[in-house]
Amino acid sequence: MLEIPLLAAFLAFCRIGGCFLTMPGLASARVPMQVRLFVAVAATLALLPHMWDSIAPHASAEPGVLLVLIASELAIGALIGLVARFYVLALQFIGSAMAMMTGFGMAGGGTxxxxxxxxxxxxxxxxxxxxMLLFILDFHHEIIRALVISYRLAPIESLFDPQSALTDITDTLSDAFYVMIRLGSPFIAYAILVNLAIGFINKLTPQIPVYFISLPFVIAGGLILLYFAIGSLLGLFAQGFFPIMTGL
Structure with missing residues (x-):
């Protein structure tokens, strides 16, 4: 009968597709929906033989139980993707803060x-x-590894645990905040020192609009700081990502 294999594949697709729906990179608005769907289906068919023993016994459950399992699998998969996405969103936040602190906040909205x-x-x-660095370092392989391990840590019959999910999200946000503060600390110090110096100069020469004159120098200093810090910044970001996914 094809009913059991199809239901087992659909249960696996719910967790894998839920993860791919929210993970960074693949869930980007720049990626067409059809590409996400085909990648999720391909990953499901590739991983299903390895997870068959964990999924197949639940494919013969009653329709009401199957609906509960489908909702639970979608939530678990979305949680795995959200953990990675929150970390990337934290970088976007500190990047916007760095742009504001170096005078680029008024440059208008980019893409x-x-x-x-x-x-x-x-x-x-x-x-x-x-x-791009995360994909070069095969972070998508780490996502797939987390999906495979999730069937051992959160089996299908255990259902989605909101308390455990909230704990994972809170820990991820806490770790991401700590890493992003480290990444943005040079720019925070730069903004404090530059604005303090400009304020003193403005007090000494109140007749000159120092803030308008100083903006090109502030931007130039921010670009120089970014030039020397971008390598270490991206390296620390990548080093902080994999422990978060491992701790999931």
């Missing part, structure tokens, strides 16, 4: 990589570089 909302050009460059 965002992940979403349709406008984003400062500096933040878009940092987000694109970080996302």
């Amino acid at each position: 965002a990589i992940e979403d349709n909302d406008p984003q400062p050009p500096m933040a878009a460059i940092i987000s694109f570089g970080a996302l």
